[in-house]
Amino acid sequence: MSNETGCAQLQPKDYKSGVKPVWCPGCGDFGVLGSITKALAGLQIRPEDAAIVSGIGCSSRMPTYLGTYGFHGVHGRALSLATGLKVARPDLTVIATGGDGDGFSIGGNHFLHTCRRNPDMTYIVMDNQVYGMTKGQASPTTEPNWERGKLTPLGTGINPFQPLVIALASGANFIARCSSSDSNGTARIIMEAIRHPGFSMVQVLSPCVTFRPEQREWKNLLVPDPVEATSDPAKAARRLLTDEGMFTGILYVGDRPAYQPKLESTVDHVAAFEEDFRL
Numbered sequence: 001m002s003n004e005t006g007c008a009q010l011q012p013k014d015y016k017s018g019v020k021p022v023w024c025p026g027c028g029d030f031g032v033l034g035s036i037t038k039a040l041a042g043l044q045i046r047p048e049d050a051a052i053v054s055g056i057g058c059s060s061r062m063p064t065y066l067g068t069y070g071f072h073g074v075h076g077r078a079l080s081l082a083t084g085l086k087v088a089r090p091d092l093t094v095i096a097t098g099g100d101g102d103g104f105s106i107g108g109n110h111f112l113h114t115c116r117r118n119p120d121m122t123y124i125v126m127d128n129q130v131y132g133m134t135k136g137q138a139s140p141t142t143e144p145n146w147e148r149g150k151l152t153p154l155g156t157g158i159n160p161f162q163p164l165v166i167a168l169a170s171g172a173n174f175i176a177r178c179s180s181s182d183s184n185g186t187a188r189i190i191m192e193a194i195r196h197p198g199f200s201m202v203q204v205l206s207p208c209v210t211f212r213p214e215q216r217e218w219k220n221l222l223v224p225d226p227v228e229a230t231s232d233p234a235k236a237a238r239r240l241l242t243d244e245g246m247f248t249g250i251l252y253v254g255d256r257p258a259y260q261p262k263l264e265s266t267v268d269h270v271a272a273f274e275e276d277f278r279l
């Protein structure tokens, strides 16, 4: 199949790197990988025009499995790295990926300020309410009564972090939730998130089948009808504050201008920066 310029249409498989994922069989992150490749193919973004940036954790392995540009960074720093990249290369489609531990604990401060700054990029958080890579500790989004292991034998006793409420309050311009069990639906939402100007926050409910096997049931608990999108932050907040956490769909679309400072010359700028730090 080819497009109107005579070039072959890019297919989801064209965005894969060929590296075999090491995720546990049944991990929700496989579905999200598929959704990202479908979304990029749906928008016909050339692999060399996209960059995937991550921190640390199971889901942060994502750049390794994609044939776009990629940067597997350090814990909690995906958004600051991705913001720098987008500012320096506004022509690139920049997507940050990661998990709840990476994004909302050590990365929490960057999350708040990226929402506030509103760069034109997409953040896909695979939320499984646990630290999977380090073998199953409670994360910021873990419910207070999840009892496991020596660290939290009686649960954390702390209310979970609410990423979408925080995103809305901090100024994210597009807010959605989806499920890794719905690969096509998640791909459609990622496409909308990429298209929408400004910072798009996409929370994907993505089960950790190894340390939270009960999350296999999530697909049966999802609210069947997708939430209706609104541009009214008060309406979106009411929905979030009265919600059980299982709706999917695009909740909020704002119209704040994206952050994009003018760069006089990227090359000169980097050279001057290097000069400043020369020892």
Ligand code: SF4
Binding pocket: 022, 023, 024, 026, 027, 028, 029, 058, 059, 128, 132, 133, 207, 208, 209, 210, 211
């Ligand atoms: Fe996925 Fe959990 Fe295995 Fe990590 S530990 S790969 S999150 S199932």
Ligand code: MG
Binding pocket: 099, 100, 101, 126, 127, 128, 129, 130, 131, 132, 139
């Ligand atoms: Mg996690």
